[in-house]
Amino acid sequence: MSVLVVGSIGLDTVKTPVEEHANLLGGSASYAAVSASFFAPVNLVGIVGEDFPTAHVEYLRSRKIDLEGLQTVPGKTFRWSGEYEWDLNIRHTRSIELNVFEHFTPTLPKSYATSPYVLLANIAPKLQSHVLDQMERPRFIIADTMDLWINIAREDLNALLPRVDMLILNDSEARQFTGETSLIRAGAKIRKLGPKFVAIKKGEHGCLLFGDNLFFSCPAYPLEDIHDPTGAGDTFAGGVAGYLASRNSDAVNFEGLRKAIVYGSVMASYNVEEFSLERLRKLETQDTESRYQSFKALSQFEVIA
Amino acid sequence: MSVLVVGSIGLDTVKTPVEEHANLLGGSASYAAVSASFFAPVNLVGIVGEDFPTAHVEYLRSRKIDLEGLQTVPGKTFRWSGEYEWDLNIRHTRSIELNVFEHFTPTLPKSYATSPYVLLANIAPKLQSHVLDQMERPRFIIADTMDLWINIAREDLNALLPRVDMLILNDSEARQFTGETSLIRAGAKIRKLGPKFVAIKKGEHGCLLFGDNLFFSCPAYPLEDIHDPTGAGDTFAGGVAGYLASRNSDAVNFEGLRKAIVYGSVMASYNVEEFSLERLRKLETQDTESRYQSFKALSQFEVIA
Numbered sequence: 001m002s003v004l005v006v007g008s009i010g011l012d013t014v015k016t017p018v019e020e021h022a023n024l025l026g027g028s029a030s031y032a033a034v035s036a037s038f039f040a041p042v043n044l045v046g047i048v049g050e051d052f053p054t055a056h057v058e059y060l061r062s063r064k065i066d067l068e069g070l071q072t073v074p075g076k077t078f079r080w081s082g083e084y085e086w087d088l089n090i091r092h093t094r095s096i097e098l099n100v101f102e103h104f105t106p107t108l109p110k111s112y113a114t115s116p117y118v119l120l121a122n123i124a125p126k127l128q129s130h131v132l133d134q135m136e137r138p139r140f141i142i143a144d145t146m147d148l149w150i151n152i153a154r155e156d157l158n159a160l161l162p163r164v165d166m167l168i169l170n171d172s173e174a175r176q177f178t179g180e181t182s183l184i185r186a187g188a189k190i191r192k193l194g195p196k197f198v199a200i201k202k203g204e205h206g207c208l209l210f211g212d213n214l215f216f217s218c219p220a221y222p223l224e225d226i227h228d229p230t231g232a233g234d235t236f237a238g239g240v241a242g243y244l245a246s247r248n249s250d251a252v253n254f255e256g257l258r259k260a261i262v263y264g265s266v267m268a269s270y271n272v273e274e275f276s277l278e279r280l281r282k283l284e285t286q287d288t289e290s291r292y293q294s295f296k297a298l299s300q301f302e303v304i305a
Numbered sequence: 306m307s308v309l310v311v312g313s314i315g316l317d318t319v320k321t322p323v324e325e326h327a328n329l330l331g332g333s334a335s336y337a338a339v340s341a342s343f344f345a346p347v348n349l350v351g352i353v354g355e356d357f358p359t360a361h362v363e364y365l366r367s368r369k370i371d372l373e374g375l376q377t378v379p380g381k382t383f384r385w386s387g388e389y390e391w392d393l394n395i396r397h398t399r400s401i402e403l404n405v406f407e408h409f410t411p412t413l414p415k416s417y418a419t420s421p422y423v424l425l426a427n428i429a430p431k432l433q434s435h436v437l438d439q440m441e442r443p444r445f446i447i448a449d450t451m452d453l454w455i456n457i458a459r460e461d462l463n464a465l466l467p468r469v470d471m472l473i474l475n476d477s478e479a480r481q482f483t484g485e486t487s488l489i490r491a492g493a494k495i496r497k498l499g500p501k502f503v504a505i506k507k508g509e510h511g512c513l514l515f516g517d518n519l520f521f522s523c524p525a526y527p528l529e530d531i532h533d534p535t536g537a538g539d540t541f542a543g544g545v546a547g548y549l550a551s552r553n554s555d556a557v558n559f560e561g562l563r564k565a566i567v568y569g570s571v572m573a574s575y576n577v578e579e580f581s582l583e584r585l586r587k588l589e590t591q592d593t594e595s596r597y598q599s600f601k602a603l604s605q606f607e608v609i610a
Binding site: 188222302 | 490
């Protein structure tokens with residue numbers, strides 16, 4: 001089963017206290033699509049300018065990502081520049097150039113309309129809704145979001161939520177969105193706004209999954225060194241969507257979602273080991289399996305197979 | 306097998322944004338001993354003044370806690386008063402009256418010297434070492450500590466660490482102690498100072514256990530309402546020590562320690578549901594088993610029995 005991934009595609013300049021790299025492949029859709037491609041065929045919808053390096057296009061193609069939905073238009077590609085403090089949880093945006101992304105309207109090629117799994121990676125909720133308007137009864141829809149949209153487009157986000165099966169957001173966004181300090185309350189409150197499932201990402205503390213009287217706590221992989229947290233959330237979402245699509249089951253149940261959350265965490269844990277998508281470029285499919293087994297070993301306290 | 310518990314015994318006044326209660330049974334040893342008593346026989350060493358209510362003594366006795374090591378001396382019992390913000394992670398100490406605790410020297414009754422399991426609940430590391438000086442080859446020694454001792458008694462703490470099997474501390478203390486922002490690095494660094502095992506408590510995010518190339522991530526129980534976080538860490542430590550003692554095995558291994566960490570988390574999760582030790586007063590032994598099963602259900606993603 002295929003996954004439709006819609007989001008931003010950009011060129012990033014990222015600085016940590018240790019290194020700085022410019023013009024890296026970035027954007028929510030790039031990370032999410034590559035991550036999902038380890039599990040299932042991916043249809044990508046996004047926009048780039050004429051300056052977008054052919055090498056990046058070739059890389060996406062090498063991942064068997066369908067690029068019919070990739071619009072290349074006159075102008076410059078979206079650019080983002082950010083800097084991390086020693087505590088890599090703290091990030092400052094240095095500059096944003098929307099460029100061709102400013103007038104992006106995600107238009108789906110006809111063949112994408114029947115994609116059974118949909119990942120609305122982080123873009124404006126209005127655009128996310130616009131994607132769903134073009135879809136024919138997808139089986140499972142995941143939306144990622146961020147603090148920016150909670151601040152400036154809350155109405156659009158509220159309109160989107162009843163239309164998606166799962167919302168993914170991080171802990172501070174969940175608190176901000178609901179006004180609850182308890183993440184347990186926050187997760188329950190967001191579910192009441194529409195999504196059957198809510199995943200709250202907690203960075204170094206892992207991830208919580210909320211369903212109807214169901215709860216799953218996924219640990220984080222214990223990394224001593226994180227080189228670049230950029231794209232961790234997108235990679236996570238891509239892994240979740242990709243794994244679900246690979247299972248090809250009629251219904252997505254909580255048991256399958258747990259495993260999907262773990263595979264998402266597997267992908268995010270690899271991604272932060274190097275800058276941009278460098279680590280995923282080297283990743284083999286069997287690596288995902290071996291780290292999945294590590295997640296089992298570090299979280300299970302009975303019946304350790 | 307029995308557990309020796311040494312620590313403070315006090316009368317607490319606790320204020321949250323919702324309620325305030327005065328003269329509650331408190332202190333690290335009270336919480337730890339009662340928690341451990343759900344799993345194993347407990348020998349308690351502590352000090353109280355003549356004002357210490359008989360009802361509290363009777364309650365400890367009703368838990369089958371041996372009180373031969375409880376010193377009752379002229380003067381007033383240790384008192385602590387604290388206030389929590391709406392975010393219950395933030396606590397302010399309003400007042401401390403050391404009273405008889407100021408000159409406490411933990412002196413062990415002869416029969417306690419052979420206790421195979423030892424929990425040095427949170428008191429000055431010098432006193433913790435003094436307890437060990439009186440012991441005959443205990444099987445497993447756990448020490449709890451806090452930021453105060455890291456600040457004012459680091460040398461004493463460094464002297465204690467090679468003598469204990471496991472150190473328990475919370476995430477901010479682990480960062481403060483090691484100067485590492487990464488808890489994974491912090492845990493490894495503390496192990497190099499002596500303890501074979503380190504448990505880092507993360508409150509709402511659960512707990513990490515570090516061993517020799519071994520790592521376990523224990524989730525937190527998802528509570529919507531926490532009424533009083535006081536004593537959560539002590540109850541956790543008591544559950545860990547009590548469960549280990551109950552297993553009565555020749556060697557404490559990482560597998561057993563994982564389960565002990567989960568039982569410690571079970572006890573802490575109950576404890577915060579009400580003020581002081583009120584929740585533990587109502588707790589039945591079978592409750593610990595049912596919540597242990599809940600921990601399994603919320604953290605395991607395969608072979609869910």
